[in-house]
Amino acid sequence: MSPADPQLVDAVWRHGRVMPEADPAHWRQDECGAWMHREQYGQERAEFCWKMVNVTPGSADSAENLRPFHRSNGYDVARGSAHCALTADRGNLPAEKYLMPPRSRRA
Secondary structure (H helix, E strand, C coil): CCCCCHHHHHHHHCCCECCCCCCCCCEEECCCCCEEEHHHECCCCCCCCEEEEECCCCCCCCCCCEEEEECCCEEECCCCEEECCEEECCCCCCCCCCCCCCCEEEC
16 A cells, blocks of 8 residues: 555544543554554554554455554454454453553453
8 A cells, every 4th residue: 555645544543443541533442452543653663553454355445445453453354354463451450440551462
């Protein structure tokens, strides 16, 4: 995929999961639950880097077909499901509590 149009990046970002404990303008989760930081799009060495993944076989790279995934995660088009290597880390945290800043862990 070539360098992305900022409007496309924003549209795909809106597909990410909004969490009550985090500002959705900056933080979202992918389908695996891994944290992504809006400003780290495409920054492969960043901890919360994310990418756009086409989840519809044979379709164009449009906002309708793209989803945000943490750089460590992806989507298996053949199986129609997310491939999760990383997820949110809520270890040792009561259900009613939130962790800031967010952290992720290997699945």
